[in-house]
Amino acid sequence: MASIHILGLGNMGKYVAYAIMRQRQQAAFASTPPTTLLFHRPGLLAEWQSAGLSIRYTAMTSQGPVEGPPVQGFSVDLLDSTVATKIRYLIVATKAHATAAALVPLRHRLDARSHILFLQNGMGMV
Ligand SMILES: NC(=O)c1ccc[n+]([C@@H]2O[C@H](COP(=O)([O-])OP(=O)(O)OC[C@H]3O[C@@H](n4cnc5c(N)ncnc54)[C@H](OP(=O)(O)O)[C@@H]3O)[C@@H](O)[C@H]2O)c1
Numbered sequence: 001m002a003s004i005h006i007l008g009l010g011n012m013g014k015y016v017a018y019a020i021m022r023q024r025q026q027a028a029f030a031s032t033p034p035t036t037l038l039f040h041r042p043g044l045l046a047e048w049q050s051a052g053l054s055i056r057y058t059a060m061t062s063q064g065p066v067e068g069p070p071v072q073g074f075s076v077d078l079l080d081s082t083v084a085t086k087i088r089y090l091i092v093a094t095k096a097h098a099t100a101a102a103l104v105p106l107r108h109r110l111d112a113r114s115h116i117l118f119l120q121n122g123m124g125m126v
Contacts, residue, residue, distance in 0.1 A: 001031075001033050001034065002033060002088035002089060003033055003034045003035060003036040003075060003088075003089070004020060004033050004034070004035050004036070004089040004090075004091060005035075005036045005037075005038055005077070005087045005089065005090045005091070006035065006036070006037055006038060006090075006091045006093065007038045007040070007090060007091070007092050007093070007094065007102055007103075007106065008092055008093035008094030008095075008098070008102060009037055009038075009039070009044065009093075010093065010094075010095075012093040012119055012120075013037075013091070013093035013094075013119075014055050015057070016091055016093060016119065017035050017037060017055060017074065018055040018056075018057050018071050020032060020033075020035050021035050021055070021071045021072075021073055021074060022071055024073075025071070025073070033089065034073075034075060035073075035074050035075070036074065036075040036076065036077055037074050037075070037076045037077070038076075038077050038079055038106075039076060039077065039078050039079065040079045040102065040105070042078065045076070045078065048076060052070060052072075053072055053074070054070035054071055054072045055070065055071050055074075056068065056069075056070045056071075057071075079105040079106065080105075081105065081108070083109070084108065084109065085109065086109055086110070086111060086113070086114070087106065087109045087110055087114055088113060088114060088115065089114075089115050089117075090106070090110070090114060090115070090116045090117070091116075091117045091119060092116060092117070092118050092119065092120065092125070093119045093120065094120070094124075095120070095122070095124070096120045096121060096122025096123060096124030096125070097122065097124050098124065099118070099120065099124035099125055100124065
């Protein structure tokens with residue numbers, strides 16, 4: 001099954017990755033595609049390892065912060081020109097002004113069958 005790749009792993013990108021993986025782990029939604037996190041700098045790999053290869057979600061409620069279980073099971077890819085596997089589904093969650101530069105290292109992995117969802121404020125995708 002083609003993976004959903006996520007580019008831009010700040011607040012929005014990590015939240016979306018978490019939500020997709022949580023859904024995939026429910027029996028009724030087992031057909032949800034797997035998720036691949038795209039790391040644009042090597043330091044992110046070390047951060048990911050020290051986070052236990054997981055994403056945690058803290059909900060702010062009227063009773064205070066409530067932390068959900070850590071979610072694991074993600075694949076990760078370092079943005080590297082030697083990786084040539086095509087990307088079928090891509091979610092871009094960088095700040096809008098960073099969009100064009102962020103897509104350059106992925107150009108060779110996108111083709112007419114790629115679907116890209118931009119989750120951003122602003123006009124960077126134009
Ligand atoms: N956060 C929200 O609640 C929220 C709500 C509605 C809309 N939005 C919109 O969603 C978008 C993302 O917001 P955010 O809050 O998630 O921003 P953010 O926390 O700053 O995340 C942006 C991420 O993009 C990464 N990035 C920068 N350059 C990159 C590149 N060349 N390649 C790949 N990744 C790159 C940044 O990494 P570095 O650490 O290297 O800079 C950072 O991890 C924005 O357009 C924002 O307006 C956000």
